[in-house]
Amino acid sequence: MTTTEPRIIPMGLALNEAMDIAMGLDEKVFLLGEDIAEPSGGVYKITKGLSTKYGTHRVRKTPISEAAIIGAAVGAAIAGYKPVAEIMIMDFIAVCLDQITNHAAKIRYMSGGQTTVPMVIRTSAGAGRQFGAQHSEMLEAWAVHTPGLKVVVPSNPADAKGLLISSIFDPDPVLFVEPMLMYWDPQYACDVPVGDNRIPLGKANIVREGKDVTVISYGKQVHDAVKAADILAGEGVSVEVIDLRTLVPLDEATVLASVSKTKRAVVVHEAVTRCGFGAELSSRIHEELFGTLAAPVARVGGQNTPVPYAKNLETAFVPQVADIVAAIKSLNK
Amino acid sequence: MATTNRPDSPDRETLVQMYEIQSKIKTTDERFRSMLTSGQIQLIYYSPRGQECISAGYAVHLRPDDYVVTIYRGLHDHLAKGVPMRELWAEFLGRSTGTCKGKGGPMHITHPDSGLVVTTGIVGSGIPIANGFGLAAQLSGTDQVTVVNFGDGASNIGAFHEGMNMAAVWKLPVVFVCQNNLYGEHTPMSMSTGVEYISERAAAYGMPGVTVNGNDPVAMWHAAGEAIARARAGEGPTLIEARTYRFYGHLMGDAMEYMPKEERKAAMAADPVPAFRAWLLENGHATEAQLAEIEDKIVAMVDDAVEFAMNSPEPSLDELYTDVYEEITK
Numbered sequence A: 001m002t003t004t005e006p007r008i009i010p011m012g013l014a015l016n017e018a019m020d021i022a023m024g025l026d027e028k029v030f031l032l033g034e035d036i037a038e039p040s041g042g043v044y045k046i047t048k049g050l051s052t053k054y055g056t057h058r059v060r061k062t063p064i065s066e067a068a069i070i071g072a073a074v075g076a077a078i079a080g081y082k083p084v085a086e087i088m089i090m091d092f093i094a095v096c097l098d099q100i101t102n103h104a105a106k107i108r109y110m111s112g113g114q115t116t117v118p119m120v121i122r123t124s125a126g127a128g129r130q131f132g133a134q135h136s137e138m139l140e141a142w143a144v145h146t147p148g149l150k151v152v153v154p155s156n157p158a159d160a161k162g163l164l165i166s167s168i169f170d171p172d173p174v175l176f177v178e179p180m181l182m183y184w185d186p187q188y189a190c191d192v193p194v195g196d197n198r199i200p201l202g203k204a205n206i207v208r209e210g211k212d213v214t215v216i217s218y219g220k221q222v223h224d225a226v227k228a229a230d231i232l233a234g235e236g237v238s239v240e241v242i243d244l245r246t247l248v249p250l251d252e253a254t255v256l257a258s259v260s261k262t263k264r265a266v267v268v269h270e271a272v273t274r275c276g277f278g279a280e281l282s283s284r285i286h287e288e289l290f291g292t293l294a295a296p297v298a299r300v301g302g303q304n305t306p307v308p309y310a311k312n313l314e315t316a317f318v319p320q321v322a323d324i325v326a327a328i329k330s331l332n333k
Numbered sequence B: 001m002a003t004t005n006r007p008d009s010p011d012r013e014t015l016v017q018m019y020e021i022q023s024k025i026k027t028t029d030e031r032f033r034s035m036l037t038s039g040q041i042q043l044i045y046y047s048p049r050g051q052e053c054i055s056a057g058y059a060v061h062l063r064p065d066d067y068v069v070t071i072y073r074g075l076h077d078h079l080a081k082g083v084p085m086r087e088l089w090a091e092f093l094g095r096s097t098g099t100c101k102g103k104g105g106p107m108h109i110t111h112p113d114s115g116l117v118v119t120t121g122i123v124g125s126g127i128p129i130a131n132g133f134g135l136a137a138q139l140s141g142t143d144q145v146t147v148v149n150f151g152d153g154a155s156n157i158g159a160f161h162e163g164m165n166m167a168a169v170w171k172l173p174v175v176f177v178c179q180n181n182l183y184g185e186h187t188p189m190s191m192s193t194g195v196e197y198i199s200e201r202a203a204a205y206g207m208p209g210v211t212v213n214g215n216d217p218v219a220m221w222h223a224a225g226e227a228i229a230r231a232r233a234g235e236g237p238t239l240i241e242a243r244t245y246r247f248y249g250h251l252m253g254d255a256m257e258y259m260p261k262e263e264r265k266a267a268m269a270a271d272p273v274p275a276f277r278a279w280l281l282e283n284g285h286a287t288e289a290q291l292a293e294i295e296d297k298i299v300a301m302v303d304d305a306v307e308f309a310m311n312s313p314e315p316s317l318d319e320l321y322t323d324v325y326e327e328i329t330k
């Protein structure tokens, strides 16, 4: 019997399915990372059951050695494997940044295309759990600033699954940033297709159509953008919301078409505002559409500080729905 | 009985002082866990329960101007080095009166007045920094010693190997205390580490390495005393591997399904703190009344600190922007 019943699952499970499918399709796919094998199946349980199904030779628990994890992934990728390395929390990529930026990112170029690095680095990220300054950052801009890396930040379980399968089979190294707060929270669960639902990298999603202003975001903040749009709909402002899904490659065509229509844009992300992805995107919009804009592009992002511990300060660090609403209103003056 | 009887054991005063530190750690930890379980407070919590003797064993050799560097599982080191109870609690609770104004949190307790100079959440990263404290002491010709604490898992990260080598080459006054609780997060040491004893690694860098029963306060006191004296005399670093056990898994809420039940039961049955207490009494190093008085004092101190922290305000919102630079800088 075929069914069209929706299958509502959280992002953590969707990611697990993506790796399961990729490993089933291609024996060159393997996983490595701290604590990812049974019995724990990862500290966030994202790889639960996979070592039992595929064996510990393909779901490899590693020592606490981030540089060695990424280095091994780089080497194996050049040698023809498709490694999926997990760096438990994004702040820890600082420990293996040499392997990421000097090696994974540049090897195709430096070798004149002879050697390539088809690997994925999965990492959890984001503030909101009072984990403090070393366990809460969104550092995607570091990777965007490094030619050779692709950068993906999913905003919902279906996209997470489809984008992860595509990333695993992508010929280039991909940094795959998973918003930590979305893993198991049922409020972010959604209908996720069974099977191989690949979503191409570089294709943004228009989450909501509107005509007065375009809000461009990615990851968890897409949901805040939609909430802001709901609030403003009640005040007669029609907001279009674009979920970029991938920052590299960037779907500029979708963004520019939308902003050409609305003439106003707000870029929203959790990462620190200064030199965040919003700076790049805002600049691109101005370069392409300067004369036609009704207002300068606005940015809503994290404060230019480390992530504080105290609950009230952490909340003040992270952009809130009210900040997005205020930014949109400021463009309509 | 885990505690060694040796003729060159510490004097009574030191023994009781070590017990006082252990008891302070145990009582504080118990209060944190009970308040977390009852939902009175909410925070990420890495219990040091089971590892008390290690911190007590080195701390009694240190001067206030000696430095200690530790990790997220650091409450025992913080208390042993003398971080004040009230400020410690307030920081864990994210209050403005905390050691770091509530901005750092439990993973980053810092109290320079006590010599607790760095607490880090990045595995292994305290080791090279400790070398910097050692270097500063060496350059300025003081005889301050730095004790850096880390786990067994941390001995597999590059920073450990780079740091150990540099300390040996420069003969830095640093004591490396590997608190080997047999697990790194959910992975047993045997699955992540190529040697049976972390102390074996010291040989590769040309420094002495010893393995000690970290649950035996007197053995720990001896090992730490020798290493600290060596560092203070300018003879260079030592690696101490102190074998112990974490009673409550990696962090609060850990299902601990990866820890054999029998192993954990046996470790908890051999709880080093009550064992040391009994040993002190049996050997006439302390009286029941004396220890009970110490324990009562500690309970009162924890009560006071909890009340202080719970009644302290959150940081003001302006604090978000201060301390990024010396002056607020756009």
Ligand SMILES: Cc1ncc(C[n+]2csc(CCOP(=O)(O)OP(=O)(O)O)c2C)c(N)n1
Residues within 6 Å of the ligand: A034, A064, A066, A088, A092, A095, B073, B121, B122, B123, B124, B150, B151, B152, B153, B154, B155, B181, B183, B184, B185, B250
């Ligand atoms: C560089 C880095 N990698 C991973 C982590 C996540 N992590 C936090 S604690 C921990 C285990 C460390 O084990 P160990 O060094 O034995 O110390 P213990 O927690 O047992 O005291 C891991 C993997 C981290 N904080 N930093």
Ligand SMILES: [Mg+2]
Residues within 6 Å of the ligand: B151, B152, B153, B179, B180, B181, B182, B183, B184, B185
């Ligand atoms: Mg350990």
